[in-house]
Amino acid sequence: MSSFINNIIYNFFISFGVILGASLMAGLGAIINGHPPLKTMFTIAGSIKIWAIAVALGGTFSSFExxxxxxxxxxxxxxxxxxxxxxxxxxxxxxGYGFIRLIQKCGESIFG
Structure with missing residues (x-):
């Protein structure tokens, strides 16, 4: 595979992984703090999308250059x-955001 295709695959999974990992860890933190984990995961997933994109691109300055x-x-x-x-x-x-949203909806139908 060409390096362009490899980088595209990396970009997708890095941004996906940032959303998924941060949301899951925030959910764990919410459990420890006695807050609702699904709501916390969904809130975090929505608020860090731009950061996941920046991380996947390796920082914003190289993109602008x-x-x-x-x-x-x-x-x-x-x-x-x-x-x-x-x-x-x-x-x-x-x-990644959609995946967290799916987890939230499944959790609401099971628990709520």
Missing amino acids: IIEKGIFKGEIKSIIRQAVHVVIAVVGANV
Whole structure:
């Protein structure tokens, strides 16, 4: 596989994993603190989506540098590649959010 495809796969799973991991750990913290874990997990998942995207992209500055290079040096291919990376990271974060939302809905139907 090409490195571009490999990086896209990494971006998806990194942003997905950030949402999933942070939400699950927040749920554990909520249990310890005596708060509702499902509500806490859902709240955290929604509030950290942008951070999951930034983590998947390896920080925001490199993305802006690539976009700047594409705009000012006419490297359209690099802009398209970076846009694909951003879109895949957003998709990964949203799939993670949807997964946490599914857990919440299943928990509500079982417990509530």
